[in-house]
Amino acid sequence: MDARTVWITGAGTGMGRAAALAAARDGRPLALSGRRPEVLEEVAEEVRALGGTALAVPLDVTDRLAVRSAAAQIEEELGGVEALVLSAGLNAPRRYWRDQDLDEFAAITETNLLGPVSVIDAVLPGMRARGEGTIVVISSYSAWRFSPDAGAAYSATKTALGPLVATLNAQENRHGIRACHLCPGDVDSDFLDRRPQVPGAQERAAMLTPQDVGRAVSFVLTSPPHVVIDELVISPAKPGP
Numbered sequence: 001m002d003a004r005t006v007w008i009t010g011a012g013t014g015m016g017r018a019a020a021l022a023a024a025r026d027g028r029p030l031a032l033s034g035r036r037p038e039v040l041e042e043v044a045e046e047v048r049a050l051g052g053t054a055l056a057v058p059l060d061v062t063d064r065l066a067v068r069s070a071a072a073q074i075e076e077e078l079g080g081v082e083a084l085v086l087s088a089g090l091n092a093p094r095r096y097w098r099d100q101d102l103d104e105f106a107a108i109t110e111t112n113l114l115g116p117v118s119v120i121d122a123v124l125p126g127m128r129a130r131g132e133g134t135i136v137v138i139s140s141y142s143a144w145r146f147s148p149d150a151g152a153a154y155s156a157t158k159t160a161l162g163p164l165v166a167t168l169n170a171q172e173n174r175h176g177i178r179a180c181h182l183c184p185g186d187v188d189s190d191f192l193d194r195r196p197q198v199p200g201a202q203e204r205a206a207m208l209t210p211q212d213v214g215r216a217v218s219f220v221l222t223s224p225p226h227v228v229i230d231e232l233v234i235s236p237a238k239p240g241p
Ligand SMILES: NC(=O)c1ccc[n+]([C@@H]2O[C@H](COP(=O)([O-])OP(=O)(O)OC[C@H]3O[C@@H](n4cnc5c(N)ncnc54)[C@H](OP(=O)(O)O)[C@@H]3O)[C@@H](O)[C@H]2O)c1
Pocket: 009, 010, 011, 012, 013, 014, 015, 016, 033, 034, 035, 036, 039, 059, 060, 061, 062, 086, 087, 088, 089, 090, 111, 138, 139, 140, 141, 183, 184, 185, 186, 187, 188, 189, 190, 191, 192, 210
């Protein structure tokens, strides 16, 4: 049992996978969550190949009971969760008022806002009892600066993660718990396939890589316990005029 366990949602792909591999290199035991068991198992194998420990715990973050039982399973099999990386996220190609769909709006809200709340809620009592915990919420550049093409549901839910993190720091720092609102700009990942216009190879080459964000997550997780990184904004270098 190792209380340094890191639980990552959205761990099967993109930034979640990159954060997992970075945390494995830092020697942390990992619990990997997302909806697709097969991609989680692939990442778990990559972690084991690095000499690390990984447990795939498939779940849908919008399923509150599944989140609760996953938290209990992780505690039993890997020990208390010391760090959370919340990377599971959703956007829809129809993201303008002229074409958005209310069911999709609700799904984005359930995934991007209530999902993180549910996972955090499941681990906070244990973190409080142990007097330590780090929570990295992968938000978005569009939460830091209004981005007109991100869509109403995505912009609103990601922007709400800022105050979510701020309340955690205001109320839980005294219990040894700290949180970071991590706001990446464009990252070349599967997520871009859900844009109304899917970017091509040339556009993607100018973006951040998931590994860039994985390194930033590692920086937050490995900072000394008295350091709170409230917000971290990372963007690709600007092309200039
Ligand atoms: N790519 C960008 O340009 C960009 C920029 C800023 C912020 N972000 C944010 O960064 C985070 C990671 O995105 P990414 O770029 O790494 O894309 P990604 O590879 O598509 O990762 C998203 C992950 O979320 C998981 N997921 C989605 N819905 C879920 C649910 N209901 N329950 C559990 N897991 C769920 C997906 O796995 P399953 O499908 O297997 O569940 C997937 O592994 C997201 O929160 C996204 O909003 C992305």
